[in-house]
Amino acid sequence: MQTVAQQTPYTFPTADNDTHPTGLYFLCAAVGAERFSFFLLSSVLVLYLNEHVGLSAAQAVQSFGLFLCVSYLAPLIGGRLCDGNFGSLQTALYGALIQGLGYAALLGDSVAVLPLVMLLLALGSGFFKAGSQSLMANLYTAQHPLRARGFSHLYVAINVAALAAPIVGGVVQKCSSWVAVFAIASLAAMASVGVLMLGRQSLAVAARRMPDFATQSVVGTPPVPLCRLSLLLLAGVVFTAGAVQSHSSLLLWVRDKTDRSIGGAEVPVAWFAAAPSALVLLIAPLLAMVFARLQRVQREPSVFRKIMLGFVVSCLAAVPMWIASMLSAGGQRTSVLWVLLCLAMLATSELLVLALAPSELTRLAPTTRRGRWLSYWFVAQAIGNLLGGWLHF
Numbered sequence: 001m002q003t004v005a006q007q008t009p010y011t012f013p014t015a016d017n018d019t020h021p022t023g024l025y026f027l028c029a030a031v032g033a034e035r036f037s038f039f040l041l042s043s044v045l046v047l048y049l050n051e052h053v054g055l056s057a058a059q060a061v062q063s064f065g066l067f068l069c070v071s072y073l074a075p076l077i078g079g080r081l082c083d084g085n086f087g088s089l090q091t092a093l094y095g096a097l098i099q100g101l102g103y104a105a106l107l108g109d110s111v112a113v114l115p116l117v118m119l120l121l122a123l124g125s126g127f128f129k130a131g132s133q134s135l136m137a138n139l140y141t142a143q144h145p146l147r148a149r150g151f152s153h154l155y156v157a158i159n160v161a162a163l164a165a166p167i168v169g170g171v172v173q174k175c176s177s178w179v180a181v182f183a184i185a186s187l188a189a190m191a192s193v194g195v196l197m198l199g200r201q202s203l204a205v206a207a208r209r210m211p212d213f214a215t216q217s218v219v220g221t222p223p224v225p226l227c228r229l230s231l232l233l234l235a236g237v238v239f240t241a242g243a244v245q246s247h248s249s250l251l252l253w254v255r256d257k258t259d260r261s262i263g264g265a266e267v268p269v270a271w272f273a274a275a276p277s278a279l280v281l282l283i284a285p286l287l288a289m290v291f292a293r294l295q296r297v298q299r300e301p302s303v304f305r306k307i308m309l310g311f312v313v314s315c316l317a318a319v320p321m322w323i324a325s326m327l328s329a330g331g332q333r334t335s336v337l338w339v340l341l342c343l344a345m346l347a348t349s350e351l352l353v354l355a356l357a358p359s360e361l362t363r364l365a366p367t368t369r370r371g372r373w374l375s376y377w378f379v380a381q382a383i384g385n386l387l388g389g390w391l392h393f
Contacts, residue, residue, distance in 0.1 A: 021139045024150050026199025030192045031132050032157040034096050037103060037188035038125055039165035042068075043273075044173055044181055052178055053111055065389060067118055072382035074126020075375040081127065082134040082371030089196065089203055091371075092131025096192040098124030103186035107179055128192075129378060134371045135203055137362030148303045148359045155355035156284055163277035225364055228304065229373075232357050233380040235311035239353045240384025241391060242314050243346050246276045248388070250339055253321070259333040267336070275340065279347035287351055303360050310352025317345035 045067065049060035081091045102121040105113065136154055140147040172180050196203070251269055254260065260267040294300040301309065324338035358377060365373035 023139050023202040028157040030195040032161045033188050034192035035158045036161040036165050037185040039162050040169045040185045043166035043169045070122035071125040072378045074123045075130040075378040078127040078130025079371035079375030088131050088134035091127050095124045095128030100186050100189035103182050106182040133358050133374045137370050142363045151359040152355050159277045159280045235353050236380035237384040239314040240381045241388040244385050244388030257328050258336045275343050279344050283347050306352050307356050310349040314349035317342050
């Protein structure tokens with residue numbers, strides 16, 4: 001049977017096969033700004049709730065966990081908005097705008113409205129996640145050779161924001177006030193809105209749900225590959241359950257069971273919270289070089305196989321900590337290199353799973369359901385975060 005692609009020659013208007021679409025750069029800038037605002041809040045939220053609002057340490061941690069859970073479940077709504085009349089661009093715009101207004105509301109320092117503000121921030125984050133990832137998916141055809149690399153570029157932008165935000169938040173809070181931190185977060189979120197507006201024309205094609213003639217036939221949508229979808233979501237759950245340890249149990253391990261002294265000075269525990277993003281930025285070009293060399297000899301694995309490789313690496317990341325726990329059985333402190341090795345493996349897995357899975361999901365998804373399929377991915381991460389609170393290294 002003849003397919004639509006065979007009947008209708010179609011050239012995707014956003015990019016040639018050897019170039020990235022212009023909209024990618026606007027999207028990276030917008031996502032970087034929005035993620036900076038989100039990570040800025042996340043890096044100080046527990047301290048703010050404990051030291052300023054007056055919640056106990058346990059209550060602050062529970063509130064933070066609830067906030068993260070809602071922010072990862074909100075894309076369920078955002079995904080439907082992307083697939084509906086709103087569209088991807090509008091969903092992302094409203095998500096960033098809601099966050100900008102939410103951070104601005106925190107400037108009033110009112111405890112009474114804090115729960116409502118946090119709910120709005122979580123919803124805004126979820127809407128933006130769904131909208132921006134859906135835009136990213138629509139910038140490329142399903143078979144575009146640079147599709148996976150485009151998602152990787154976006155993920156590098158996210159990690160630059162994740163690395164910079166805690167540093168800026170810590171310095172600003174120490175030298176100024178909580179109000180200054182929230183003001184910067186609000187400005188960053190509004191900058192994201194501005195960038196999306198500036199790039200509106202470049203993102204216009206991605207904002208529309210265009211049929212992908214390479215993957216659709218005349219008789220309808222191809223059958224949904226449920227087995228592959230399940231494996232992708234499982235990889236997301238397992239990776240996230242391990243990755244969440246980098247901001248919880250691994251930090252406690254570093255504090256209590258490692259030797260952090262270098263030349264007579266002790267490395268602050270908080271610095272290890274920035275290590276995951278720093279390692280991602282260091283390992284990303286190395287992985288790119290490896291896959292480029294494999295591509296030259298026509299042995300580069302498919303995107304799905306890369307994700308499955310990352311899945312295996314995330315499972316093996318527990319091995320260094322198992323060895324470290326054996327070495328510390330007598331009560332002696334172990335080298336921080338064991339923790340850094342674990343974090344390096346999680347960073348490698350992050351680049352293979354978290355950066356590439358949205359690309360594969362949206363490639364497999366029916367064109368009119370890409371937003372919803374992306375929302376399933378964020379739900380998998382929410383489950384992983386929940387499991388990560390129960391299971392730890």
